Structures are given as structure tokens and as C-alpha cells.
Amino acid sequence: MDRKAEPVTGRQLQDVESAVSKRDFDRVTSSIDAMPSGQVVELLERLSVRDRALVYRMLPKDRASVVFERLDAPLQKELVVGLQDEDVAAIFAGLTPDDRARLVDELPATVATRLLRDLPDDERELTSVVLGYPERSIGRRMNPECVTTHPHLTAGESLQRIRHGLQRAETIYTIPVTDDSRKLVGVVGLRQVMGADPETPVAELMSEADSATATEPAEEAARRCAGLRLLAMPVVDHEDRLVGILTVDDALDILENAESEDQARISGSEPLRRPYLSTPVRTLVQARVVWLLVLAIGATLTVQVLEVFESTLEQMVVLSVFIPLLIGTGGNTGNQAATSITRALALGDVRPRDVAKVALRELRVGVSLGLLLGAAGFVIAGIIYGASIGAVIGLTLAAICTLAATVGGLMPLIARAIKVDPAVFSNPFITTFVDATGLVVYFFIARAILGLG
Missing domain, CATH: 1.10.357.20 (SLC41 divalent cation transporters, integral membrane domain)
Known part of the structure; x- marks a missing residue:
């Protein structure tokens, strides 16, 4: 588990940047090993394109994936261009479908096509679902992988489904409830499922679902999710069939980007969409x-x-x-x-x-x-x-x-x-x-x- 991130001090940044410029790789490795992933992200945002790729290669594979997911899409694109093909393929496969879609939007068509082609069939299909929605719609920002349950299942059976989907689901704290045709009929919280008698039907535990339509603007759906204080919001198609889920962290990310765009344009400029020092x-x-x-x-x-x-x-x-x-x-x-x-x-x-x-x-x-x-x-x-x-x-x-x-x-x-x-x-x-x-x-x-x- 990542250590709690503290703000990177100016002295820390200067020390690591100095080590990078001097190509003191032992010192760079020891410095970034002692940093939480959040600090490594902040460091990478301040480096040049060449030095960023150099430092990123020094990260262990498990930390590299975590750090890559936290970078803005334009910086991810630059790393993809600067890394070896096998490294890129592994990182790309480790992303969630919505994060892959964001990166694909930044990459040249030939690179994106190659990366999508190299994905396993099931992951390529999930990513294609996200890419099929309009660029600024919430369907483009949802995660199609989510754990669901059904009204006729019991709390015990639902817990089994949750355990089975732990590895692939982005969140398990809000569980969409669907019928046999995958139409959304409600939601149930993990706390309710765990606290109920194992024989209690989900129909008695679930509540009405606040959902978003996949084609509606991402900012509107994200603002509604944040305004309702939801941990996750189901996303449905025009026939109310569940197609994915929007988590609160993705909603806040959408709102942060929208706020940055508005502030830039109000001041008479175009949004940068990336950290200032790396621009x-x-x-x-x-x-x-x-x-x-x-x-x-x-x-x-x-x-x-x-x-x-x-x-x-x-x-x-x-x-x-x-x-x-x-x-x-x-x-x-x-x-x-x-x-x-x-x-x-x-x-x-x-x-x-x-x-x-x-x-x-x-x-x-x-x-x-x-x-x-x-x-x-x-x-x-x-x-x-x-x-x-x-x-x-x-x-x-x-x-x-x-x-x-x-x-x-x-x-x-x-x-x-x-x-x-x-x-x-x-x-x-x-x-x-x-x-x-x-x-x-x-x-x-x-x-x-x-x-x-």
C-alpha cells in the first residue's frame, strides 16, 4: 500500500532534479524509492520529457502502473512515445477501460491502433464500448466493469458475487441491482449487504438508483454525482440497461478539469490540460x-x-x-x-x-x-x-x-x-x-x- 503523500518540498525536488541532471542514477533511485507515489507524480510533472521517461523507467513495475494512472493524459502520451513497446503494452493493459479511452484520444492513430490490437479480447471489447460513446459524454468516462446483483438473490449470494468480482471492479461500495435483462432497478450498498442476514433478499435491501444516461454530458453527470454525495453512480443506456459505473473520484476529476477550462477561458486563454511546468x-x-x-x-x-x-x-x-x-x-x-x-x-x-x-x-x-x-x-x-x-x-x-x-x-x-x-x-x-x-x-x-x- 502506498505511503501517505506529503507535499514535495522545494529542497527534495532540487535534490532529485540535480541528481537527474548529473545522471546520478543510484541517488535518483534511492530518492524516488523513499517517495510515496503522489510525490513521484509531482516530481515527474516538473521534469522535461526526456528526464521524465528516464526517471519513470527506474520505478518498480507495480509502482510504475500506479504512477502512470495518476498522470494527466498528455503526459501519459509523452511517456508512451518514450518507452519501449513491451513496457507500453504492459502499462496499457493494466489501465481501466475508461483510462485507456482517455489515453487513446491523445495518441497518434497508428500507436493507438497497435495498442488496442495487442490487448486481450475481453479488455479490447470493454475499451471499445467506452470509445463508442461521444467524446465529452459520461459514457466515455465510465468504467464498464462493475459488480452487480439481482433483486431475487440473497445478501449471502450477493457477497459471493462481490468477492468474485473484487479484482476487476473499480468499486464495490455501491452495487447496481439489475433484472434478468440487465435493466437497472436499484442500488444497494456494501454495508447493507454485509450487515443483513445472509438469507435476506436484495429486493428488501435495495433503494432507488440515481443514474446517468451514457450519452449525457460528462460534466452534468459528474456534478450530479458529486452533488448527491454518491460514492458511485450507475450509467445506463436509453433503455435503462446498465452499461457501466461512474465513481466519485472520476466525477471529481471531470469537475476539476471543467473548472480549469472555465477559469482559463474566462481569463482569455485556452486550457493547458497539463501541469504548467511541463507545458x-x-x-x-x-x-x-x-x-x-x-x-x-x-x-x-x-x-x-x-x-x-x-x-x-x-x-x-x-x-x-x-x-x-x-x-x-x-x-x-x-x-x-x-x-x-x-x-x-x-x-x-x-x-x-x-x-x-x-x-x-x-x-x-x-x-x-x-x-x-x-x-x-x-x-x-x-x-x-x-x-x-x-x-x-x-x-x-x-x-x-x-x-x-x-x-x-x-x-x-x-x-x-x-x-x-x-x-x-x-x-x-x-x-x-x-x-x-x-x-x-x-x-x-x-x-x-x-x-x-
């Missing part, structure tokens, strides 16, 4: 440059607005001092609203049909924020630049906050309605829209209050 600089550039170009193109609208109101700025140059403040406040307000609604969508708190309720709530929030910030802007700008300038800044902040919060709250709902990732669609649009329209509002208010032409 090539070229990949970091590719992940960021597209969104920077999109935002740069969107910023040309702001330039166009400034050109239109150039004469207004020439008459009152002090107005240009507040432009960064106003568009920055508008962008931040819109992004706050968009982030809140994107999160609420992910949790199922709101749906596209709630657009009117969301619009009204964000309008009220925007007005409240606008009045607070506008009052502060009026006082501060009024003291420094006079009451008329203070009034312009105060009213503009009130208007921009109201507009930005409303638009920011609506964009994720519109994105979900048109089948676009809310995190991708919302922030670039909000930044462009609020910058341009905020300046238009600003200059119209300034013209009205200051009497400019």
Missing part, C-alpha cells in the same frame, strides 16, 4: 495568442469611438484622464456578472429560460453598484476638478455599471442557448461591448452637462 513554451503561447488577437481586434471599436469624439476631447482634455477608470470599471463589473452566471449555469442554479429573472436581478445589482461607485466618483472628481466634471464621472459610472452588469449577466445565458461555451463567449464580448458603449455613454453625458459641441 512547452510554444503551447503556452498558442493557448494565449488567439484570445489576445481577438481582444485586440475588438479594441479597434474603442479606437473608432475615440476618433468620433475627438473634437469633444480637444475641448475638454481632462475627460481623457478618466477613460481608463471608466472602461476598466465597466469591464470588471461585466466580468463579475458573467462569472457569477457562468458558475450558476454550471451548478444548474439557472437555465437559459431564466433570462428575464437574471436580467432583472443584474439590472438591480448594476444600479446599486452604479449609485455607490457614482457617488464616490462624484465626490472625488468634484473635489479635484470641479462639480461639473464630478457630475459627469458620477453619472457615467452609474450608467456603465448598470449596463455592464445587465449585459454581463445575459451573455452566458445567450451563449448556452446557442450551444456555445459561456466562458468562451462571454468575456471577450463583454470587454469589447462595454468599452465601446461605455465611451459613447461617457461622451454623451459630458456633452450634455458641459455643453460641448
Whole structure:
């Protein structure tokens, strides 16, 4: 059994990395032998592709399999490319069908085909079942190997089935109950089976099953599994036949990846899908440059607005001092609203049909924020630049906050309605829209209050 993993200290990492760079293999071997598997994973994530393969080869076979399963799929792919064919075949055969499917998605087609061909027939068939579902569906992340029982069996007979399936099942704590045609009729916990009289029928022990359909989005099923605090959730086809099981650790892994994707896209970048230090600089550039170009193109609208109101700025140059403040406040307000609604969508708190309720709530929030910030802007700008300038800044902040919060709250709902990732669609649009329209509002208010032409 693996020792409890402690965070790897900076000194430990430096010592092992130094030993690797000096090719002091005895020291590397002794260091990783003393590390729990979790620490070895953290170490491998920090090494270069070449050094990672070198250190991995020093692991005993049983630990190598455990470590390989914990690595992100892109790192698994690099190891597969760097290892000998016989090592790769053994590792691949030792993975669960869902983990194999994730790795296959990363590998070149020729390598994946060869690895699948070399699997035993039963393992190849199970893996093919998982690969047959859409890429982002829960069927692609379930494990088709699970222990089941039947309503007419007794607790004692069910325990025998559980013992028989210990080696192949990913979990035995939640046991799906199926009828003779493999339709899911309920679930029973291992504790209930062990605690019951051996002659008690499973029908008296089982409870209603919360299940997922194999073709539904993986994130939705995983969030439901985590929200219901389930150790495992049965996965069924459209005829309610059991096809696999989703364990809570896989559900949490799906949610962690989804959260990472959302956070990356909200900040205007593509998700890395691998640890930062193991990510090539070229990949970091590719992940960021597209969104920077999109935002740069969107910023040309702001330039166009400034050109239109150039004469207004020439008459009152002090107005240009507040432009960064106003568009920055508008962008931040819109992004706050968009982030809140994107999160609420992910949790199922709101749906596209709630657009009117969301619009009204964000309008009220925007007005409240606008009045607070506008009052502060009026006082501060009024003291420094006079009451008329203070009034312009105060009213503009009130208007921009109201507009930005409303638009920011609506964009994720519109994105979900048109089948676009809310995190991708919302922030670039909000930044462009609020910058341009905020300046238009600003200059119209300034013209009205200051009497400019």
C-alpha cells in the first residue's frame, strides 16, 4: 500500500532534479524509492520529457502502473512515445477501460491502433464500448466493469458475487441491482449487504438508483454525482440497461478539469490540460495568442469611438484622464456578472429560460453598484476638478455599471442557448461591448452637462 503523500518540498525536488541532471542514477533511485507515489507524480510533472521517461523507467513495475494512472493524459502520451513497446503494452493493459479511452484520444492513430490490437479480447471489447460513446459524454468516462446483483438473490449470494468480482471492479461500495435483462432497478450498498442476514433478499435491501444516461454530458453527470454525495453512480443506456459505473473520484476529476477550462477561458486563454511546468513554451503561447488577437481586434471599436469624439476631447482634455477608470470599471463589473452566471449555469442554479429573472436581478445589482461607485466618483472628481466634471464621472459610472452588469449577466445565458461555451463567449464580448458603449455613454453625458459641441 502506498505511503501517505506529503507535499514535495522545494529542497527534495532540487535534490532529485540535480541528481537527474548529473545522471546520478543510484541517488535518483534511492530518492524516488523513499517517495510515496503522489510525490513521484509531482516530481515527474516538473521534469522535461526526456528526464521524465528516464526517471519513470527506474520505478518498480507495480509502482510504475500506479504512477502512470495518476498522470494527466498528455503526459501519459509523452511517456508512451518514450518507452519501449513491451513496457507500453504492459502499462496499457493494466489501465481501466475508461483510462485507456482517455489515453487513446491523445495518441497518434497508428500507436493507438497497435495498442488496442495487442490487448486481450475481453479488455479490447470493454475499451471499445467506452470509445463508442461521444467524446465529452459520461459514457466515455465510465468504467464498464462493475459488480452487480439481482433483486431475487440473497445478501449471502450477493457477497459471493462481490468477492468474485473484487479484482476487476473499480468499486464495490455501491452495487447496481439489475433484472434478468440487465435493466437497472436499484442500488444497494456494501454495508447493507454485509450487515443483513445472509438469507435476506436484495429486493428488501435495495433503494432507488440515481443514474446517468451514457450519452449525457460528462460534466452534468459528474456534478450530479458529486452533488448527491454518491460514492458511485450507475450509467445506463436509453433503455435503462446498465452499461457501466461512474465513481466519485472520476466525477471529481471531470469537475476539476471543467473548472480549469472555465477559469482559463474566462481569463482569455485556452486550457493547458497539463501541469504548467511541463507545458512547452510554444503551447503556452498558442493557448494565449488567439484570445489576445481577438481582444485586440475588438479594441479597434474603442479606437473608432475615440476618433468620433475627438473634437469633444480637444475641448475638454481632462475627460481623457478618466477613460481608463471608466472602461476598466465597466469591464470588471461585466466580468463579475458573467462569472457569477457562468458558475450558476454550471451548478444548474439557472437555465437559459431564466433570462428575464437574471436580467432583472443584474439590472438591480448594476444600479446599486452604479449609485455607490457614482457617488464616490462624484465626490472625488468634484473635489479635484470641479462639480461639473464630478457630475459627469458620477453619472457615467452609474450608467456603465448598470449596463455592464445587465449585459454581463445575459451573455452566458445567450451563449448556452446557442450551444456555445459561456466562458468562451462571454468575456471577450463583454470587454469589447462595454468599452465601446461605455465611451459613447461617457461622451454623451459630458456633452450634455458641459455643453460641448
